[in-house]
Amino acid sequence: MKNIIEVKNVEMHFNMSKEKIDNLKEYFIKLFKRQLMYEDFVALDKVSVNVKKGEVFGIVGRNGSGKSTLLKAISGILKPSAGIIKVNGSIAPLIELGAGFDLDLTARENIFLNGSVLGFSNNLISEKFDEIVEFSELRNFLDVPMKNYSSGMVARIGFAVATMVKPDILIVDEILSVGDFLFQQKCERRINDLMQGGTTVLIVSHMLEQIRRLCSRVMWLDKGKTKMIGETKSVCDAYESCV
């Protein structure tokens, strides 16, 4: 099978200097005093991984180990400081559900706005509109400004919009832990449907049993370095015995 995602020697550096300069005045003062600080922090250190088409690939690791950073680099949100990332296909990033919702707008308006954020045309969204509404079970609240919604309701619409068209790659960052149990089940079912249809899935979750249930292969990141890549069972067992 072909690699749909290729990550090669990717490094991500952040400036962790305590005093971040965000205005001209300080910039010139520090420049003049030669105090411009740069404190290097390596969030990803020479990470390499290939994901094959149709795989469900999990990423585990403690907080701050660079999981989200890796997913963002793959989605094109962050540009890596070094290394190469190749992606062959469309990505639906579920990094934080409801990104791009404007809470002053109604749900109906937000569905269109959020759909276009993901690069869908208005026609396509109209076509899928009923499906989205049905999945999110919010028909009676469609014309209410979203500031009156609970976070669970927002998440439901966000998930429905992001998965309305079968993407080549679905990126799921911790979002399966929000919302109620029924919603989580529903999302898992949708992800399973997409997988049957050939979508490649990247999942980050701190619920290890979820990773065990869904993934075929798993990567363990530790402080920005690859600790292990392999079969779900062996990686999860190793990770579990370590934490």
Add this chain to the structure above:
Amino acid sequence: MKAQIETFKRYKYLLINLIEKDIKLKYRRSVLGILWSVLNPLLMMIVISAVFSNIFKVNIENFPIYYLTGSTLFNMLSETTNYSMMSILESSSLIKKVYIPKYIFPLEKCMFGLVNFLFSMIAVAFMYVILGYPIYWTVLLFPIPVIYTLVFSIGLGLILSALSVFFRDIIHLYSVLLTAWTYFTPIMYPYDILNDKIKIIMHLNPMFHYVKYFRDVLMYKTVPSLETNLLCLSIAFGTLILGILFFKSKQDKFILYI
């Protein structure tokens, strides 16, 4: 290049939906919204006309129209650049979570400013009718200076939106600069009262050329010369190219600062 056009086509709807959102949020809040964007320039015109023609005795024929045309066009520059300056900072939550071509944000704000400008042109048309001011065929050329100003604003907006990410105090600096710029453009006074030295400097002000062009076709039945057009065109597209290059060189770093 081809890939970039494809990307733009894909995000065209985002551009449209964002403009629609801004318009809805601006005008939905109050029924007076649209009315206000027409009334505001008219009220300003009455105040300024009273002050300048009675107290300062500025001698301009048809001062109300003179002021209104100049201020309406300048106001477009000021709105589009101010909105775009904030656009990347305001969209930070989106930029951190989804890949979107980032120029969409300043570009959208400029198009929103254009829509607002078109609304306030209603006020101008209204004044033409009320004052019985003659309407010449050259009025039909009014989109030309508007496009020049818009292209110039997009270029400037791209630069400001990128700068404000790294240096927040640019926002304050620019508001001061903009005030000075308003006074340094013949909006409330005629170009002729300036002394020769200042007249020469005035030609370095892009808005001077655009406002003059705007009035030439709207008020003076004049079709600006080829040289004028080339000058206006080069300023606009020169600024746009500069803006694109600057924005492109900085955009990958935005996410680290927002």
